[in-house]
Amino acid sequence: MAERVITVSVPEGLHARPAAELVRLAHEHPGSVEVRAHGRAPVDAASILGVMTLGVDPGESVVVAVQGPGADALLDRITALLDPA
Numbered sequence: 755m756a757e758r759v760i761t762v763s764v765p766e767g768l769h770a771r772p773a774a775e776l777v778r779l780a781h782e783h784p785g786s787v788e789v790r791a792h793g794r795a796p797v798d799a800a801s802i803l804g805v806m807t808l809g810v811d812p813g814e815s816v817v818v819a820v821q822g823p824g825a826d827a828l829l830d831r832i833t834a835l836l837d838p839a
Contacts, residue, residue, distance in 0.1 A: 760817075788819045799818070
């Protein structure tokens with residue numbers, strides 16, 4: 755399992771478009787993808803409801819854990835999505 759702390763720098767935080775794109779990436783991955791924030795339990799990144807309930811605002815950090823083939827490449831794509839700077 756690969757894990758990365760990502761600071762969300764997109765203006766809308768982990769809401770709307772970025773959340774939908776994260777869910778799409780998680781659905782395409784053959785393994786599991788989890789996101790946790792605010793000291794909460796991890797949520798399945800393939801669940802739009804789970805991702806949206808985290809309530810992550812710009813400037814906050816999340817921990818993304820990916821299991822399965824291509825985990826590091828997927829973490830790179832998720833990092834580019836959430837922190838494109």
